[in-house]
Amino acid sequence: MVNRGRLWAIARKEAIQLRRDPRSLALAFLLPLFLIVFFGYAISFDVKDIRLGVLDYSQGPASRRLVESFQASGYFQVTRWFADPREMERALGRGLVRLALVIPPDFEGRLGSGRAAPLQLLLDGSDAATAAVAQNYAEAIVARFAAENTLRGMELRLPVEAEIRIWYNQTLESRNMVVPGLVAVIMSIIAAMLTALTIAREWERGTMEQLISTPVTRTEVVLGKLLPYMAIGLADVAAAITAGRFVFGVPLRGDLLLLAVLTLLFLVGALGVGMSISALVKSQLLATQAAIMLTYLPAILLSGFVFSISTMPWVLQAITHVVPARYYVAVTRGIFLKAVGAGVLWVDVVAMVLFAAAGLGLALAAFRKELG
């Protein structure tokens, strides 16, 4: 059913058209580049260097030590010293500091006499996520400070001390999570913005009527149109991985070949979905919108790329099981960060194979070689 000459003719024609269309080129190469930089640099889900203001009524060595331990943690940066509460309120209100630490005048004395020494922490809750993280960090620092003070001068170790060690992403850098997930998003974009247009554009421009009057087969049209977009997709993925590895220092620990194979499968699936939408609606505008709804948005929102699946309401969690990007994000993170193989990822591997088959099958079924 597939003649190689005709397959190449379609692929070559599509490639020439892509090359001559600045809009498509921008979508194919500039948008992914922008996303890599955007998510890699600008957007960070990390909570670091939280701006801290201090209102120290005590002004003693203990209070200085406490502030130092905040500073030394790396999570906080003392940017303001307040003289009075009004100044503190203003700074919090304007967002100059996210957190204010109030040390009462009797702090030193209470600590010295072994009594409870209350502190006040004021958090800017307008960014709830950052506030929650900052609260946890601050509590941990204060707890540690309290423990040190209580035990000072005694050669006693705590009976249990947790030595927490984070694996796979030791520094918990969100960048390490983002770059692998981004690959899935970039491919969804190519599927939605480029592939979804190819068939619809031919219907709109009237070139399809001429094309279907030739002996070319449906398989040749669909596969021939897929090839150039697959090449673009693979180039984008390679760029994302290279940038992740060398610009952002995201380690690639696992098997590159396995990643490539699974990437190819995901790409076939995503492009196939884009193409079947294109064949069904026959309008470029509708096809783009439908493809954004069906591939791009789920890839961003429901894949675990931005929002962790385990913290979603159960309904959304259930939905993520039919979002192919979810499995692909698991694949990229697994291979990138954990160096796991197909044995561990077998569910995701099966999902990729099914997705590729379904995408291609849908595209072949949706494209008809006749006017309707």
Place this chain on the structure above:
Amino acid sequence: MNPFAVEVSNLGRRFGPVVAVENLNFSVERGELFGIVGPDGAGKTTTLRMLAGVLRPTAGDARVCGASVVRDPEEVKRRIGYVSQRFGLYQDLTVRENLDFYADLYRVPRELRVSRMERLYRFSGLGEFQDRLAGNLSGGMKQKLGLCCALIHEPEVLFLDEPTFGVDPISRRDLWILVHEMVARGVTVVVSTAYLDEAERCDRIAVLDRGALLAVDSPARLQASLGGKIWSVRADDLPRAQAVLRSLPGVRRVTRFGDALHLTLTDPQRDQRRVIDALGREGIALLGAEEVEPSLEDVFMEMTQNRP
């Protein structure tokens, strides 16, 4: 060998409740230049699309080069060339790239390709525009490119859907020269048109109106079928004259043709007298009258106006 290139039987197509064409029955002989003639909305495009295998009929069937357009449209596509009414080639590809693309799709062997392209370039005059984007060609040149792409595999039958639509008069003449050249080479050409001067160039025509086939014959025989001459009358108040003559007994038909009225009379001897009397009674000045051979336009008017 089957003497017919196209055999249409009871062919019809509906779009939902709308009937585009129905009950078409005609045959096209091999080597014939066959016209499908009718006004806009007659169903010409629908008919050609079905014959080219790109639109599925909802009734009847047609055999093109012996293959059924219902059961084996892909075999039909291998044997024919089709040029849609709307320019169907890639505007962002050059002339040569378009031709190459279609040569690939029709699997034209490499060794034949160069000579064929050369011939098509010469035949169409597109040679000097090989590297121009198709989108930058003039309307006439675009149509010629469409023709070349449909001829690259040397089809037995060529379907042209209003090839001169929106094309300037010079290019129109050129295109018809090309069509005649192809017929001379033995290609069967089925062409649709709304222009009657183009219909007259065809060996035979099918007259289509509002989805129905009214007649199939050579233009000459269709003209003869009107039975006798047309009386062409010029008068000073044509609209009023037309109204008066419409209700006159013996006048079968009145059609306005430019500055004259074409009358079909039941009995020319008797009825010419009646017409002159009637105009005189109404005070309409007769400027001249002569007997003329019926044109295809007269035939056309006769056939379409007498329909319910």
